[in-house]
Amino acid sequence: MTASELVSCLGSGRMNTRFLETFVWVARLRSFSAAAERLNSTQAAISNRIRALEAELGVKLLDRNSRSVTLTREGRVAFAKAQRIVNLASAFVLDVSHPDAIQGSVSIGIIDTIIHTWFPDFAKLMREAFPMLKLSLTVDATPKLYQQLQHGELDLAFGVGSAASDGFYAVELGTFDCVWVGSPASRFSSPPTSIADIEDCPIVSYSVGSVPDQSLRALLGRHAIPLENRVFNTNSLPTIIHLVREGVGIAYLPECIIRPLISSKELILLPIGEKLAPMTYHAIYAGHHEDPLPERVAAIARVASSNYLNG
Numbered sequence: 001m002t003a004s005e006l007v008s009c010l011g012s013g014r015m016n017t018r019f020l021e022t023f024v025w026v027a028r029l030r031s032f033s034a035a036a037e038r039l040n041s042t043q044a045a046i047s048n049r050i051r052a053l054e055a056e057l058g059v060k061l062l063d064r065n066s067r068s069v070t071l072t073r074e075g076r077v078a079f080a081k082a083q084r085i086v087n088l089a090s091a092f093v094l095d096v097s098h099p100d101a102i103q104g105s106v107s108i109g110i111i112d113t114i115i116h117t118w119f120p121d122f123a124k125l126m127r128e129a130f131p132m133l134k135l136s137l138t139v140d141a142t143p144k145l146y147q148q149l150q151h152g153e154l155d156l157a158f159g160v161g162s163a164a165s166d167g168f169y170a171v172e173l174g175t176f177d178c179v180w181v182g183s184p185a186s187r188f189s190s191p192p193t194s195i196a197d198i199e200d201c202p203i204v205s206y207s208v209g210s211v212p213d214q215s216l217r218a219l220l221g222r223h224a225i226p227l228e229n230r231v232f233n234t235n236s237l238p239t240i241i242h243l244v245r246e247g248v249g250i251a252y253l254p255e256c257i258i259r260p261l262i263s264s265k266e267l268i269l270l271p272i273g274e275k276l277a278p279m280t281y282h283a284i285y286a287g288h289h290e291d292p293l294p295e296r297v298a299a300i301a302r303v304a305s306s307n308y309l310n311g
Contacts, residue, residue, distance in 0.1 A: 019053040020082045028152035105134035109145035109157035112237040118308035141207035141235040156285040161211040171298040173281040174305040176254035180270035185247040202249030207235040215276040
């Protein structure tokens with residue numbers, strides 16, 4: 001029995017699950033070009049599959065215009081059922097096939113901090129578990145990744161904080177303890193021990209809207225310290241470290257990442273008493289019960305994170 005035989009109940013025809021998968025992705029992404037990119041195909045091939053599926057069913061599934069793609073009334077009915085069939089077919093292949101036979105791709109959104117910590121071990125574990133599965137990566141700030149996940153552009157997102165909501169699951173991946181750091185070139189008159197001591201010092205922070213930046217701004221607000229022209233925001237961890245090392249400002253960063261720079265005296269620890277909340281990371285994915293792949297990928301990510309934190 002093959003995955004395509006799972007849909008034999010739809011009629012006497014041997015309906016192609018590839019056509020159903022194509023329909024599901026066009027409906028999710030509301031774009032033929034985006035679906036073509038997601039499925040490693042061409043826009044012409046995607047259009048041909050949709051036309052063939054509509055011809056076989058005898059109904060119009062999608063309304064197309066130059067700006068968007070929307071589901072027809074029949075398309076909305078078909079989408080829920082097609083999504084279930086595609087997920088069941090994926091689960092069947094994943095559960096029954098040899099790992100070497102699992103092909104395709106999984107789209108993962110990931111933040112810079114994870115790229116520079118446990119992602120290499122995660123990539124190695126994924127290759128061992130699914131040698132033929134392609135990892136398609138998007139590196140961005142957590143809020144943007146979660147937005148892409150909700151729009152169906154990603155299969156999973158690894159970020160700071162939990163954005164779990166109806167229809168989504170969150171798997172905790174571990175917590176990084178953070179410390180205040182600065183540059184030896186800053187030449188503080190005396191080591192700052194409180195937020196009040198750095199009232200006039202610029203701060204380099206993660207992207208606006210991210211969990212770490214929100215926590216920083218809340219801390220400064222509690223001490224009535226103005227934010228104007230004091231906080232530099234970026235979603236690039238290497239950029240934050242570079243700016244701090246060059247004396248542009250101070251930062252609150254995961255201790256495990258900057259430990260070598262402390263040892264080499266490129267950065268110095270600042271004994272500031274006020275701490276921000278530790279950075280807790282999660283894998284977030286849509287809660288399709290029939291498709292076990294995102295859950296398995298999240299479990300592998302949890303192992304990689306644990307190896308890093310406990311190594």
